[in-house]
Amino acid sequence: MSIELDHSIVSARHRDESARQLARLLGVPSGPAAGGPFYAVYVNGGLTLDFIETDEDFPVQHFCFRVGEAEFDQILARLQASGIDYRSSVRGPVDRQINTDYGGRMVYWNVPEGHQWEMLTVSYARPPRL
Template sequence: MPVTFNHTIIPAKNRDESARFFRTLFEISETPSWGPFTNIQLDEGVLLQFAELPGVDQIPMHHYAFLVDDDLFDRAYSRLQAGGIEHWADPQLTRPGETNTEHGGRGVYFTDPAGHAIEMITKPYL
């Protein structure tokens, strides 16, 4: 069997709020959840499990990049703008309110409700 990515746990301040943010942004259907996790499932079966970390006041920032098609990028970017979500064209956060055209596609950087750095791109880097 080839190696594929199956799931990861994403630390959240509020697991339901974080999962809802991604479901709304990326138009993802409800996914069954259990135990301490609120889940969303991406294409290819990849499961993102949002969990609150007991006793942790400050969540360390992680970086997550999502590859989407041009149509979803347009809709998701419109939702970012309509929601007043601060965003940048670059990971150094020097180009606010813009998108980029790196690697033959488009991209944008923003943060999720837990403060994680999120990247949305339309073309893979390799």
């Protein structure tokens, strides 16, 4: 069996609102998880992001989604329609530009919770699949 990430817990000050916003942007379903104190974002058939509400300090996390060209356009349109600022570099200023340095397209955005989200069409983290 191959190794796959099944789920991850995402800390949030406003669990439901944060999860629903991400689900709307990605165009995927969300709802109360079947078990535990989570609000789930069902990213695909194998990955769930389980949002949990906390008042404690938590580290800012970075999540990157590899998407197809059509999905990139759809998600970018939702970001723009929602008025969410995005940028072309991981630590750069908000420039509302698309990074094309790695043979694909990518953008980054942050949410009020502090977490950083990224979407890209070509992974720069590993060699392409053969």
